[in-house]
Amino acid sequence: VVESIPVHNSVKTGTPERQRYAGWYRDTIRALAKAGISTICYNFMPVVDWTRTDLMYRLPTTGYALRFDALDFAAYDVFVLKRSNAEASYGPERLKEAEARLKTLSNDDIEKIERNLIAGLPATERTYNRETMRQALADYAAIGPAELRANLAWFLREIIPAAEEVGARMCIHPDDPPFSLYGLPRVVSTADDARFIVGTVDSPSNGLTFCTGSYGVRADNDLVAMIEEFGPKIHFAHLRNVTREADGSFYEAEHLEGSTDMAEVILALMKEEARRRKEGRWRIPMRPDHGHLLADDIGKTKINPGYSLIGRLKGLAELRGIMRAVERFELA
Template sequence: MEQCFRWYGPDDPVTLSHIRQAGATGVVSALHGIYDGSPWPEEKILAHKSLIEAAGLRWSVVESIPVHNSIKLASSDSARYIGWYKDTMRALARCGIEIVCYNFMPVVDWTRTDLLHPLPTGGYALRFDAVDFAAYDLFVLKRPRVEDSYSAAQIEAARARFASLDNAKIERIERNLIAGLPASERKFDRAGFLEALAEYDGVSADDLHRNLARFLGEIVPVAEEFGLRLCIHPDDPAFPLYGLPRIVSTAVDARRILAAADSPANGLTFCTGSYGTRAENDLPDMVREFGPRIHFAHLRNVQRETDGSFHEADHLGGSSDIPAVILALLNEQERRRKEGRADWQIPVRPDHGHLLADDIGKERINPGYSLIGRLKGLAEIRGVMHGISTATAAKERAIR
């Protein structure tokens, strides 16, 4: 697989030189300063691409072109934003960039309650504490009908947790949940967040899927015409938050999305961390089922807990069998190669690395995207790929 690294642009404390030193050859990036749904100017795309290529790397995947909120709600002005989205797609194709990762999560992107969860090793991980989240949702945010989202036992656990939280901890949880993340289109205070949630009152999962299908009906023909491959990122975590609908969380969801626009241009970003937050998702089986439509992979692991909490584990640790996923992805690559597909190679990047060693204490760190933790993750992924390739070659020699 093509080994890639995410880069947030010239202001990213992790430089292109760092990325090349990590052993990556591909870069996953975007024009991160444009979040308002307006089209990306071709000259800015080319300038960004030139920076990457001057460092001896390739801009392999766009992650992401933001999907404007009006598109998710299918509101009256969504046609304008869909048109601008298609303009950006055409510009990217003219610049030679073929893979576009995007997500359809309403209001919030990836969500964690703790950005500095201490590990036994001395490093730090991202963590979602389900009880902290419920305590904030129920007793701080106090959104309308919030009790409908929780069982009686969950409400009591959250009430006890809330009683133990001081103001500083509440403020930290709120900042982590709603104040914005790297490459996030929207940043909120509490009142603004409640307003954003209210826009989805009465919007069901079926409604959101219909809006996604409408969007796909518009952009997939453009992708087909210009040779682009679209890949939707799963919900993170892959279960409902704040009463909002989730439609990219399970194998059933993935089947529905791929059927909505049955085209090779309509594919998946296979994120093992996001899908891995649900125990019922069999990740290797999902790769085997959806392999022909997986255009991009995020490899990371989470350690699940029984109450819905989880933290980002070592890339080869945690609750999911990442080596089995890598094997399934490599088998899919080989199938594509034998089929003669030009897009046989799957770009992959390590995701949400731990905060380790000299990165600890640095003032400028994007949560989950420090250098050393992702470098470690990429090295582990590379080692698994090398081990599988070596074992496969040895088996073929023995057969001959």
């Protein structure tokens, strides 16, 4: 599996140069397949990738997790970044809450939130300041969900035939978090979105990355039902848990804790693998997605947020334990 092959902004905005970038993307698919890598994960999030307001959220365990605080985000978006027409993205009550939150934040707090949101994006090498961020957002002023969805459909029609030719499987990663940020459209957030994607180009090469930590942020996403519906199209799985909060905030929980029943999710994925065995290519690659910063990793430098060794190994051990139990007691 290869992850995060970027999709150029021109593809998402639908500008004429997208044809050239789609051609280069087809070349990349062919090169990866030639190198023996046939499962390709990508996303279609505009401007920003996965987003958190706090990269060092202290847990009762003394470890640290990633957190998205909905009030911190709204306060930054409206009153610090001062995005054009940002108020329209929030209801009156949320605006009052965001303004009240801003009054509790020190300059250091605001700088840290800004660094996490735009100046040191954890999932990309690109950084912004307030002015360049506003400029990047302006590129999407005339692009809503329908337009972004149409551009995604165009991209799929351009690349999936190339993937079919070389036996590659494209698997789109859901939006993280799965709702609009900065007023931007997001079109890989729900079961309806997944239904549109797999139906746009009906091919074994057009599928999904089933990220439980992304889809699981939304209480209206029934993860087990989604696995049962989209099972044949799930080519890759990220196993991560989140704890949802009433105001729309969430933090990344222990892999076997949080708002998602991870045992039920793993059972559903392994049932899908069992169903596929007669077809030959039956495995769904799975990995522990993110992990807490724990023990000896705390204080180390050059550790990407969410990707500390000890936390991920702990998650891997727990997930493998669930898998062994499923094999022994459910699928034997």
